[in-house]
Amino acid sequence: MTAAGSPAVSTTAARPAGGGRRLPVAWVATVPFFAYVGLFLLLPTLVIAWGSFTTKGGNLTFSNFTSINQPYLVKAFVQSAAISAVSALVGAFAGALLAYAVVTGNPRGILRRAITSAAGVLAQFGGVTLAFSFIATLGTTGIVTQFLMQHGINIFPNGIWLYEPSGVTLVYCYFQIPLMVLVFLPALDGVRPQWREATESLGGSTWHYWRYVAGPLLAPSFLGCVLLLFANGFSAYATAAALISQGSPIVPLAISNLLTSEVGRAKPGLAQALALAMIIIVLCVMVLYAALQRRTSRWLR
Amino acid sequence: MAVFLVLGAFFLVPLFAMFEFSTRGNSPTAPRTLDSWSQIIKIPELAKAITASLELAAITSIAMLVLILPTMVWVRLRLPTLNRVIEFICLLPLVVPAIALVVGMVPLYRWISINVSDSILTLSFAYLILVLPYTYRTLDAGLASIDLKTLTEAARSLGAGWGTVMVQVVVPNMTTAILNACLLSVALVLGEFTFANLLAFENVQVAILYVSFVSAGTSIAVAVASLIFTFTLLLILSFVGRPRERVAAAEEAIFTAPAQVGEWGMRA
């Protein structure tokens, strides 16, 4: 890491002595950063892109992508999408409700600050610790399971579902809801009280206000947030890894199984194709999200 | 409102459940015990993993500062057109899923383990990329709040070299942002699982998972401990620094990092 050293080289040349001569030298100082990022961010991405389109021998091929057409992988994509979509929708609606409750209160009150801080912490809470907390709650010896058992309610009549996609979805909601609160709150803040009052003075009721004013104004942001939550759920790995010990019910687990198994290591192209597919899916969703945010910011600054 | 109660329960119960679980005795009727907790130090792999994670956290923080801060300062002062590019790059890790990125890192790390070192500490290379979005945001906010141009020009006109400028002028004026960035890095590194697991290293999160196969109670005890530790860090984050700065910086950095992608798109 010689970043501190390189800028010293360009001190004298950095004096404005004519644009042409200065520019190239000033750029030298940014080399360490770009080199590092190039090596650890760009290179892996290129490896994935290149690897997905080549065989182990180095020939260009689509075979890695066609191999995705196996039943268990197709199912993985479908389930990944399903879990992400459901947790995104639940997270979006619950989070929006919570955010609305927060925003109608005192802007400087303790409730708002408590909830935003809590949301900030919980949105980052994921992975192994989250999975374990749910196992401690809803596992076979979990505190809630036991409690309900004692009252005659068996929540796992057909076998424990915590370790199935439905359970995973529930656990995902734990970080999706706070994330929604954080990203949707600014949009809600941008809705001015004057618009509601204007609607009232023009003869509109609460329903009119939501139908014609607040609804259309918040819709792009809400939709964008659903997309963000979807991408977030789709990319999640650690939580599922801790809950599900075998099988590849979702794409991230399929990838990890390929990386750690003999079969997978023999055919790295497949894992890379899956990775590329994931990247493209998430990228598309995020681009849509950014576009929707732009529309929102124009209206709800 | 009912909303708060229901959601509050949903969020608090699992946390409480972890505490409860980690203090259970050997049978349902046995009294509460801190056995699981005391086991933490007795399991050698666990102790090793915890140490490794802490070291990784420290290395990543320092490396992050050394690499990113001078670059950001330099770009601000001399190459403002590059600002958008740097911002974009620093937001990329939010868009690329870790589980996908790690696939590309496997061959790279194979090379590193042969030619550089096979220590777990090489993970910090990858972790630096992971913390980029959050730390960039924090440091950027910090840089924006000081008049960088004037400060550095004053120092340079007094004869300071760039090294002196960075260490004695820029850093002391950005202690809050720097501390925030470090705390964020530490929190992220301690909670990281994906890279460690798939690059075959045993950091604290991976260790927790392994220990759970042996003793559920102990693994949950460690999980609780790491949670408390991270939570305390984030709490410190919200109290460190001048009042005006801390809330804004803390909130902006962690809480809205995903939203930065949208913002970047807005200004594109």
Next chain:
Amino acid sequence: MGNESMSESGGPRAGVEVRLEDLRRQYAGVTALDGLSLTLAPGELVALLGPSGCGKTTAMRLVAGLEEANGGRVVFGGRDVTDLPANKRDVGMVFQAYSLFPHMTAHQNVAFGLRLHKVGPDERRKRASEMLELVGLGPHAHKYAHQLSGGQQQRVALARALAIKPTVLLLDEPLSALDAKVRSRLRDEIRRVQLEVGITTLFVTHDQEEALAIADRVGVMNKGRLEQLASPTVVYSRPATPFVAEFVGLTNRLPGVVREGSVDVRGIRLPLVQPDAQDGPAVALVRPETVSLAAAPNADLGALVGTVIAISFLGALSRVTVDLGDVTVVAQLTTSDAGALPMGTRVRVVLRPDAVLIARDEAAAVRA
């Protein structure tokens, strides 16, 4: 653009009488309105003028129905609307900022109210276009709020408020967020439109120049009470209370002594507006335009002789500040007269014997 002449000439006033009877409003222990009573004649424009927190905005919101009164009544043309919610009161409102719905064009904004009133699409389109023409924004009908300037946005807001033909028009500091130049042009526009439509209007502002320029009557408010309600000329030249005298127009505060129905200010006796004032020390409130200055190069500095220490050029008029040693006096002169008295000139101060108001302000007496 005289206000009084217009009310006699011009078309018939189609407006409705609006009566506020003893309105009260309190929140969190603070009394925002303390028994406000006010009647607006049909088609009249009344300006509520006062500093922040005086209750003027609260009063307007009570008329609009956006807040509930703790006491008193609001009556539109004989109909008690006090218990009606805002969306049943048929009022048109223009806000200080964020007036327009950002996701609708100007035309859609104006048509929105008509749609809520169940006007058919063709009729809606026609009326909205007409209203936009009325405020001079016909060619901008398809633009969104962020594509319009502040002044244009407020004009659209006005068109929107008037489109539904409301009973009363309420304007909440509509010009406060605009640039000075735009402000004066727009306020004349608003007055023109208001007269053309003939609608009873309540205009809230903290800017006394605005209030005096466009209102038929001005209501000066302070701490929840109405201190004076009269035509602009009367409010200016015959302020009823010291607060009004100081809030409206500039005032000199000159310490003096009240004796037998007049006040002795530095040797000059001035008649009092309140002839039965108690004897004793007081502060006389003297308008700059009643102060004249004469060069007195050889006079000794005395109670009424001092030096010019500042001159403010305001175009046709200038304000000259004179230091009398223990107090400063501001005189308003024509610029040519002021030109004869440059900085440092020794001048004699002459006070026109108009009736003045007095204030009993011990702190000011000590300060002066």
